[in-house]
Amino acid sequence: MYVFIFSTVVIGFASAGVVMLLFRLWGRKAPKYVIPLVAAIAMFGYMIWDEYTWFDRYEARLPQTISVIQTFTDENIFAPWTLVSAPTNRFTAIDREKLVSNPQNPDEKRVMTLLLRKGGETLALTHLVDCAQGRRGYITPDTSLDSNGFPTAMNEWFDMDADDPLRAAVCS
16 A cells, blocks of 8 residues: 555656656746646556556466456446446455365365455455355364364355356366
């Protein structure tokens, strides 16, 4: 967050400096409104560019073992351009390296999911997915595990639709 604020301010000062330099090279004095207007437009443009390219830049830096399975967009009335085309500002990914099938029941798979949000903390969750019954459960520190690292009993299951992205990624 601090890098974003710092970058935005630097863009504003740099663009204002370029305009001041151009006016000086032309031998004219810049009107009072031009420099703040150019700085504001440059900062605004940078903020929009950062918002719309965040997901692509972040996804490109992910390791090969991480696969994005679902993206989310949010519309914001205070950013009217998002009502036309909302940017991706959060996504769910799985770590294929940590996808493990239960040796005693191959339909059960343990997978780590990552929930990432622009400007927020990354949340890592471990799921137990039952592909045969189409359900999933969370493995928490309180869950008792067998010798293979799979739960001996799940307290709470959540049904998954046939087109659920987690189910499609893990059970295929």
